[in-house]
Amino acid sequence: MFTPEEIEALVLGSRWVADRADNPLQHAARSALTRIATVLPAHLRNELDTSALLVGPGTTILADRVExxxxxxxxxxxxxxxxxxxxxxxxxxxxxxxxxxxxxxxxxxxxxxxxxxxxxxxxxxxxxxxxxxxxxxxxxxxxxxxxxxxxxxxxxx
The missing domain is CATH 2.30.30 (SH3 type barrels.)
Incomplete structure (x- = not known):
């Protein structure tokens, strides 16, 4: 089972990807967090839902011409x-x-x-x-x- 620190790492990384990657990866990050939440016991799901590690605003990513x-x-x-x-x-x-x-x-x-x-x-x-x-x-x-x-x-x- 995940430790609280592992859950924080997963949430923080997924939040970064959901904020800064291209649309398919953003969707995949959100989907992965949802799927992880469904298999966690209630007390660890709460760690996932209430993580206080946030991704701050970033610089605008320069637009790609290629997907x-x-x-x-x-x-x-x-x-x-x-x-x-x-x-x-x-x-x-x-x-x-x-x-x-x-x-x-x-x-x-x-x-x-x-x-x-x-x-x-x-x-x-x-x-x-x-x-x-x-x-x-x-x-x-x-x-x-x-x-x-x-x-x-x-x-x-």
Whole structure:
């Protein structure tokens, strides 16, 4: 069974997602909390309902042109993406990437992937992705291996 601290962590994390993620994830966070509440004993359900840990107002998230659900689908399925991307100066490029993670920051989301053009790890702000197409091909390495290598390259434990 969950401890009170675990329940607080679940509630706080779910509240953050429900406030700052895209619509499908917002719905999933609310749904998950409802489902968790149904299996908790009454005294722990009260902990869930009355959690005093709140998510404060955040910065407005920059609008994505591409549905984040598509990016998550590519990550889960370990499938390549064809991206049309504009950098900070507005210069366009086309890339084939192997997406392995999506990072959520206060006002932006960042797609992490192996870029076939650069033959290296790259980060793509999702608000700068003009279009993305799921390619019907898996990338040749496992997502977890790519994430591990990226963390090592970035010095992240």
């Amino acid at each position: 984040p659900a598509l990016l998550r689908e590519a990550i889960r399925a370990e499938r390549k993406l064809s991206l049309h991307y504009c950098d900070a100066t507005g210069r366009p490029s086309e890339r084939i990437v192997w997406p392995f993670a999506l990072a959520f920051f206060e006002s932006v989301r960042v797609l992490l992937g192996w870029c076939e053009l650069r033959q290296d790890f790259r980060q793509f702000r999702t608000d700068r992705i003009v279009s993305a197409t799921l390619i019907d091909a898996r990338y040749p390495r496992r997502r977890q291996a790519l994430l591990k290598e990226w963390r090592e390259a970035e010095g992240i434990r």
